[in-house]
Amino acid sequence: MEREHMDLPVVRKLAEKKQVGWRNPKKLSWEESKGTLPVTAEEVKDAEARLARFAPFIQKCFPETKESGGVIESELVPIEKMKDLLNREFGGTIEGTLLLKKDSHLAVAGSVKARGGIYEVLKHTEDLALEAGLITLEDDYSKLASDECRKYFSQYTIQVGSTGNLGLSIGIASAAVGYRVVVHMSSDARQWKKDLLRSHGVTVIEYESDYSEAVKQGRKESDADPKSYFVDDENSKNLFLGYAVAAGRLKEQLTKQGICIDEDHPLFLYIPCGVGGAPGGVTYGAKEIWGDNVHVFFVEPVEAPCMLLGMATGLHHEISVQEIGLTGQTHADGLAVGRPSGFVGKVMDPILSGEFTVHDKWLYEYMRALIKSENIFIEPSSCAAFEGPLKLSQYEETKDYLQEHGLLEKIPNAVHIAWATGGRLVPEEIRREYQDTYLEG
Numbered sequence: 001m002e003r004e005h006m007d008l009p010v011v012r013k014l015a016e017k018k019q020v021g022w023r024n025p026k027k028l029s030w031e032e033s034k035g036t037l038p039v040t041a042e043e044v045k046d047a048e049a050r051l052a053r054f055a056p057f058i059q060k061c062f063p064e065t066k067e068s069g070g071v072i073e074s075e076l077v078p079i080e081k082m083k084d085l086l087n088r089e090f091g092g093t094i095e096g097t098l099l100l101k102k103d104s105h106l107a108v109a110g111s112v113k114a115r116g117g118i119y120e121v122l123k124h125t126e127d128l129a130l131e132a133g134l135i136t137l138e139d140d141y142s143k144l145a146s147d148e149c150r151k152y153f154s155q156y157t158i159q160v161g162s163t164g165n166l167g168l169s170i171g172i173a174s175a176a177v178g179y180r181v182v183v184h185m186s187s188d189a190r191q192w193k194k195d196l197l198r199s200h201g202v203t204v205i206e207y208e209s210d211y212s213e214a215v216k217q218g219r220k221e222s223d224a225d226p227k228s229y230f231v232d233d234e235n236s237k238n239l240f241l242g243y244a245v246a247a248g249r250l251k252e253q254l255t256k257q258g259i260c261i262d263e264d265h266p267l268f269l270y271i272p273c274g275v276g277g278a279p280g281g282v283t284y285g286a287k288e289i290w291g292d293n294v295h296v297f298f299v300e301p302v303e304a305p306c307m308l309l310g311m312a313t314g315l316h317h318e319i320s321v322q323e324i325g326l327t328g329q330t331h332a333d334g335l336a337v338g339r340p341s342g343f344v345g346k347v348m349d350p351i352l353s354g355e356f357t358v359h360d361k362w363l364y365e366y367m368r369a370l371i372k373s374e375n376i377f378i379e380p381s382s383c384a385a386f387e388g389p390l391k392l393s394q395y396e397e398t399k400d401y402l403q404e405h406g407l408l409e410k411i412p413n414a415v416h417i418a419w420a421t422g423g424r425l426v427p428e429e430i431r432r433e434y435q436d437t438y439l440e441g
């Protein structure tokens, strides 16, 4: 078995920790794929409506969302100076517009997890509240923030396994509703994330092992308690739907900024990938809106390319990066995942354009470049996104992709979005530590 997938050139390169550009050979047109997927546009609409119902509650619990009326959304900003710097100092040949989607700065959780994580906690809360008759669908949900409701929710527990950011999102949101919260943290999780969670009254259990093991233990403990709910990052459709809502909002932002996406103005999204839920959800949402005019590429660290490995071998969550001799350990803590989601990879098979892998060294270089050019800080995991626009026209594989999709002559009109996935909550002293980190490679 092992030898068989080692015959795939891309798997051999992954095993050698080479940076790769990969195009997904299973990709179909949107017309061919859309009817076959286990997710529907209605489900995304339903998630949007649920978030709208919860807006008054979110606004009440998190005053930082007051200005946006309880909508947790990030800015989309042009980063022309970063584009110039990537072209000048990193050998890039980026043409078209380069934008940054600042999920790194999302309210409440300071990462993309504020989308999926908070959505899943709210979905569960609505289910419980409707069942208990605490609210009806027509009510003003801010009443869920009352002492009486909080007391009701305090008999329930939410648990989750995390490398850090998902724990922060679930932990902060669940504590706000009133739940008991237990976060099972893998060895990759940073100390400050554990400290921050504990300051919110969250129980943090630390494991010496990796993310998959933390998830497994969390799932086991939660399943043993009928009043506990497990947010299952390896299988959750709710997380996926929460992330997918991003696309409709992105469309509004692009329209407001006068940026047109159509056949002659293709959209490229570059999203850092861990277990796959966040980038997968955003991808699905974007395909629903722009179909064949959007091209999505994930980026993973060379030591933890679990989604690429799962998709290229067709084994999805049946294979881990450790099985091809990689450690799964990376400075990109948000991406330190050895085995992909069992749900997402199969959804991505017909819709994902491709992937890039990147050495940790470059994450710090891109991070410094973004600070220098735009004065924006995002965490190293997030910086994986820049590998996409930088290398799109450089690997044979991705060049072939552009050619086959008739994109070469449209590239000057392209809109590239680097999806920044985390950073706002990183403490000042850790930012300085990152700034001073230089890796060999």
Ligand SMILES: *Cc1c(COP(=O)(O)O)cnc(C)c1O
Residues within 6 Å of the ligand: 111, 112, 113, 165, 166, 272, 273, 274, 275, 276, 277, 278, 279, 334, 335, 379, 381, 382, 421, 422
């Ligand atoms: C979680 C995370 C991702 C990727 O999300 P997955 O759902 O694990 O693929 C990317 N960047 C950061 C900073 C994250 O925390």
